[in-house]
Amino acid sequence: MNRSLVKQLRALVGKENVLDADEDLLLYGYDATPAGPVTAPEAVVLPGDAEQVAAVVCLANEAGLPLVARGAGTGLTGGARPLRGGLVLSTQRLNRVITIDEENLQAVVQPGVVTEQLQQQVEARGLFYPPDPQSRATCTIGGNLAENAGGPRALKYGVTRTHVLAAEVVLPQGQLVRLGARTVKSVAGYDLLSLLVGSEGTLGVFTEATLRLLPLPPARHTLLAVFAELEPAARAVVEVMRAGILPSAVEFMDGAALRCVEQYEPCGLPDSAQALLIVEVDGGPAQVAEDAAAVDRVLRRAGAVEVRLARDDAQAADLWRARRSAGPALARIAPLKVNEDIVVPLSQLPRAVTGIQDLAAEYDSRCAIFGHAGDGNLHVNFMADPSRPEEVTRVEEAVARMFELVVSLGGSITGEHGVGTTKQAFLGLEVPAAVMDVMRRIKRELDPAGIMNPGKIFPLTENDARAKDE
Amino acid sequence: MSESDPLLAEVERCVRCGACLAHCPTYREEEREWAVARGRIALAEAHRRQQLPAARRLRRYLSTCLLCGSCTAGCPNEVDTSSIVRLARQQMIAEGSGGRFKAWLLRHILPAGKRLQRLFGLARLTRPLWARRLPRSSGLRLRVGTPAGGPARWLPELARPFLHRRRLPRTFGSGSPRVFVFPGCVSNYLNPEHTLSLLRLLAGAGADAVVPRGLGCCGLVALSAGENDTARRLARKNLDILWPKAGDRPDFITTPCGSCAYMLKVHFPGLLASDDERSERARQMSERVLPFSVLWQEKLFPSHHLNHSGQPKPPGTGPAPGSTGEVITWHDPCHLSRGLRVRKQPREILQSLEGARFQPMEEADICCGNGGLFSVLHPELSWKIARRKLKNVEETECSIVATECSGCWLQLGWMATQSERSIKVLSLPEVIERYRSGPEKK
Ligand SMILES: Cc1cc2nc3c(=O)[nH]c(=O)nc-3n(C[C@H](O)[C@H](O)[C@H](O)COP(=O)(O)OP(=O)(O)OC[C@H]3O[C@@H](n4cnc5c(N)ncnc54)[C@H](O)[C@@H]3O)c2cc1C
Numbered sequence: 001m002n003r004s005l006v007k008q009l010r011a012l013v014g015k016e017n018v019l020d021a022d023e024d025l026l027l028y029g030y031d032a033t034p035a036g037p038v039t040a041p042e043a044v045v046l047p048g049d050a051e052q053v054a055a056v057v058c059l060a061n062e063a064g065l066p067l068v069a070r071g072a073g074t075g076l077t078g079g080a081r082p083l084r085g086g087l088v089l090s091t092q093r094l095n096r097v098i099t100i101d102e103e104n105l106q107a108v109v110q111p112g113v114v115t116e117q118l119q120q121q122v123e124a125r126g127l128f129y130p131p132d133p134q135s136r137a138t139c140t141i142g143g144n145l146a147e148n149a150g151g152p153r154a155l156k157y158g159v160t161r162t163h164v165l166a167a168e169v170v171l172p173q174g175q176l177v178r179l180g181a182r183t184v185k186s187v188a189g190y191d192l193l194s195l196l197v198g199s200e201g202t203l204g205v206f207t208e209a210t211l212r213l214l215p216l217p218p219a220r221h222t223l224l225a226v227f228a229e230l231e232p233a234a235r236a237v238v239e240v241m242r243a244g245i246l247p248s249a250v251e252f253m254d255g256a257a258l259r260c261v262e263q264y265e266p267c268g269l270p271d272s273a274q275a276l277l278i279v280e281v282d283g284g285p286a287q288v289a290e291d292a293a294a295v296d297r298v299l300r301r302a303g304a305v306e307v308r309l310a311r312d313d314a315q316a317a318d319l320w321r322a323r324r325s326a327g328p329a330l331a332r333i334a335p336l337k338v339n340e341d342i343v344v345p346l347s348q349l350p351r352a353v354t355g356i357q358d359l360a361a362e363y364d365s366r367c368a369i370f371g372h373a374g375d376g377n378l379h380v381n382f383m384a385d386p387s388r389p390e391e392v393t394r395v396e397e398a399v400a401r402m403f404e405l406v407v408s409l410g411g412s413i414t415g416e417h418g419v420g421t422t423k424q425a426f427l428g429l430e431v432p433a434a435v436m437d438v439m440r441r442i443k444r445e446l447d448p449a450g451i452m453n454p455g456k457i458f459p460l461t462e463n464d465a466r467a468k469d470e
Numbered sequence: 471m472s473e474s475d476p477l478l479a480e481v482e483r484c485v486r487c488g489a490c491l492a493h494c495p496t497y498r499e500e501e502r503e504w505a506v507a508r509g510r511i512a513l514a515e516a517h518r519r520q521q522l523p524a525a526r527r528l529r530r531y532l533s534t535c536l537l538c539g540s541c542t543a544g545c546p547n548e549v550d551t552s553s554i555v556r557l558a559r560q561q562m563i564a565e566g567s568g569g570r571f572k573a574w575l576l577r578h579i580l581p582a583g584k585r586l587q588r589l590f591g592l593a594r595l596t597r598p599l600w601a602r603r604l605p606r607s608s609g610l611r612l613r614v615g616t617p618a619g620g621p622a623r624w625l626p627e628l629a630r631p632f633l634h635r636r637r638l639p640r641t642f643g644s645g646s647p648r649v650f651v652f653p654g655c656v657s658n659y660l661n662p663e664h665t666l667s668l669l670r671l672l673a674g675a676g677a678d679a680v681v682p683r684g685l686g687c688c689g690l691v692a693l694s695a696g697e698n699d700t701a702r703r704l705a706r707k708n709l710d711i712l713w714p715k716a717g718d719r720p721d722f723i724t725t726p727c728g729s730c731a732y733m734l735k736v737h738f739p740g741l742l743a744s745d746d747e748r749s750e751r752a753r754q755m756s757e758r759v760l761p762f763s764v765l766w767q768e769k770l771f772p773s774h775h776l777n778h779s780g781q782p783k784p785p786g787t788g789p790a791p792g793s794t795g796e797v798i799t800w801h802d803p804c805h806l807s808r809g810l811r812v813r814k815q816p817r818e819i820l821q822s823l824e825g826a827r828f829q830p831m832e833e834a835d836i837c838c839g840n841g842g843l844f845s846v847l848h849p850e851l852s853w854k855i856a857r858r859k860l861k862n863v864e865e866t867e868c869s870i871v872a873t874e875c876s877g878c879w880l881q882l883g884w885m886a887t888q889s890e891r892s893i894k895v896l897s898l899p900e901v902i903e904r905y906r907s908g909p910e911k912k
Pocket residue numbers: 031032068069070071072073074075076078079080091111132133134135138139140141142143144145146147148149150151152200201202204205206207327416417453456487488
């Protein structure tokens with residue numbers, strides 16, 4: 001990057017907060033996305049407050065420099081990767097919890113705060129911030145807002161958007177604005193906050209968020225149910241929800257995922273197991289005990305061959321271990337794991353699960369399914385060996401067919417990981433052309449210079465500060 | 471998988487998920503990507519693939535890894551970052567870009583028993599000149615690792631005489647089991663009490679314990695720095711004494727230092743794997759190595775148990791603070807707790823002490839920031855890490871921190887000098903003896 005730009009950046013945020021050595025740049029080009037190109041940025045800036053963020057964005061506009069906001073780099077769709085070089089704006093220094101307002105049940109935080117750290121702080125005061133992406137020990141609130149992250153508890157408590165009351169944002173042309181209101185209700189004008197949440201860093205940089213908190217549920221019980229067949233397990237999910245109980249989580253694993261886990265970290269599951277459900281209920285102690293008993297009945301009636309109940313955190317952690325080991329256990333058996341996070345209406349879950357398994361058989365590829373089934377959200381993992389091109393092609397075809405299936409069932413191609421770069425090719429399947437056009441116009445209007453995270457959601461050449469250089 | 475290069479094969483298992491960000495002690499202080507496993511793995515990979523030269527910055531980033539293993543413990547794929555970093559350091563040394571002062575120290579001083587002895591001898595003579603009231607700006611102070619803006623690096627008095635000069639029994643007598651004791655450098659030159667106390671305890675429990683003549687440094691510091699040849703030389707020499715071709719072989723080999731135990735047990739067989747004459751012996755020896763706490767709890771327990779029931783007390787029980795009983799806390803050395811997976815035995819020992827209350831600290835198993843040469847090369851970062859440890863120690867309101875590693879003992883000792891409270895740092899054998907003879911005696 002040219003010296004004078006680096007100098008200007010240093011003048012804005014301080015010398016030590018602009019990184020431009022090769023050794024550093026290399027480390028801000030990747031995120032947790034399994035495949036795709038990794039390009040190093042030309043400089044990394046670490047602003048210390050919202051005004052500095054705004055100043056950096058203004059400078060990027062003047063210089064026609066692409067800019068990518070970055071939290072912890074745990075995104076799975078390439079969101080934080082600087083495809084065009086340019087600047088990475090890291091929120092690592094913006095990591096303060098500003099206030100926890102116990103009277104209004106709100107927390108005001110900077111975007112670099114790690115999700116779990118906020119949760120621990122509010123829980124220490126008997127409060128609750130429910131969104132629980134499985135990466136919560138490291139991912140940031142800013143990244144959660146940008147991806148509208150979900151997690152197991154989204155079933156009962158909703159995704160990140162549900163918990164954002166207001167936010168401070170630097171728009172692509174550098175204006176620092178506040179969106180939303182610090183109240184539970186507000187209908188003053190268009191809901192731009194909802195537009196920004198889930199915009200994957202393409203419409204602005206969050207510099208502060210006002211989050212809604214809940215009272216911490218005093219009790220929690222966890223049940224694990226083993227099924228000898230797949231279909232009844234998928235149906236059991238629907239049954240649990242129909243029984244008039246809203247669990248705080250319903251997680252699912254199919255036989256392939258289970259066998260991987262059992263090899264990786266034996267949990268003593270019967271060999272006959274073809275599917276597993278983990279159901280969690282929370283609330284007052286008496287209610288929770290009652291709900292757990294009811295769920296137990298429903299699961300058995302639906303055909304569970306075994307149901308285990310955990311009454312305390314330690315026992316629950318044991319039950320959750322299988323589910324949490326799923327991702328890494330799969331990563332071990334096959335080098336390339338295509339992880340899709342589709343979502344279907346709940347009633348279509350059995351058809352989606354069996355349909356995907358049929359597809360895997362048809363294309364002769366290994367596939368394991370697990371996920372937050374209670375809200376219809378499944379992580380589908382096709383596995384391939386990258387050194388065998390024909391295997392990779394088969395997987396690509398199977399994935400394309402799966403997306404068609406999902407959309408035909410009324411579902412969505414991504415429940416929580418976002419479009420980024422990896423799902424662009426399939427976005428048109430789900431989003432009609434007229435709606436895509438509105439989205440494009442919004443992006444062009446807000447970011448005429450095309451500097452804000454170019455190449456995400458829409459292909460790189462569209463509305464991109466550096467397209468002309470090609 | 472496809473990679474045959476051991477470094478790249480391990481690198482490939484990293485999926486960049488970032489879970490290590492929550493576990494790495496250096497990342498907690500620096501909050502930059504170079505300071506965490508994910509970043510260091512990417513740097514090591516780029517260097518191996520010849521995309522990054524071993525310039526100063528790369529060397530620094532890789533040398534700030536403590537090899538503490540916290541990242542591996544928290545990693546869903548258990549990626550062994552310590553090995554990756556060690557291999558990268560090794561390569562840099564092979565390329566001749568390892569940093570000269572360090573290389574000289576590691577290659578010529580540590581391995582050569584005599585020279586190391588002389589160096590320490592010289593240090594003892596001149597200590598009053600350099601360690602006491604040197605101005606903060608003095609270069610000498612930096613050399614011994616005093617952080618800018620932090621407290622002066624604490625160095626304990628040198629032993630007088632050094633352990634290897636003392637008269638101790640040289641061959642086995644009639645007790646059982648027969649145990650070789652490996653003192654390690656710190657106990658030899660700085661605090662023989664760690665070893666002497668251990669010897670007294672073993673003798674008291676009926677064992678026959680001997681410090682064989684001629685042992686050297688275990689070589690862990692050299693290995694960590696990537697000086698494999700040096701480490702191998704030391705391993706050969708020590709092996710030939712601890713598990714000789716012919717002559718006295720012990721039932722067990724122990725040491726007051728968990729890191730030495732880890733080195734002997736885990737790395738000797740690997741380092742000597744292609745040494746035809748020694749590989750089998752190294753393997754046999756490795757099976758006999760037990761850290762002191764394990765030897766004491768599992769092999770000697772019946773003959774020594776401390777309280778009458780023989781049962782460890784639950785944590786936090788015993789005399790209340792303010793009464794005569796002292797409060798003791800425990801720091802898990804990285805190489806003991808993660809390297810050898812020993813956590814239970816030291817706690818059991820502390821819980822069974824009569825007249826003391828064991829109070830566990832928060833984050834007991836987070837690295838203290840010593841990390842071999844780390845604390846000397848990166849005193850500022852080392853101090854930041856130690857400061858957190860100090861806070862956790864102070865919150866237990868203890869008067870004694872017990873540990874089982876000589877590096878931790880040094881670092882915790884430095885840390886303790888900065889506390890408002892009066893805190894003693896003791897090795898596990900010393901703690902046991904303290905309560906055997908009653909809390910007032912020492
Ligand atoms: C093991 C694992 C499990 C996961 N589980 C889940 C899960 O259960 N549910 C789920 O939803 N996701 C999950 N994810 C995906 C990921 O963790 C989430 O998308 C998370 O929200 C990303 O946060 P981050 O701080 O890492 O953001 P990054 O990866 O750094 O960035 C993600 C996107 O957000 C943008 N961004 C970051 N900060 C800002 C900001 N301040 N302003 C504007 N844009 C910004 C970036 O430009 C990028 O487009 C998982 C990932 C991993 C590795």
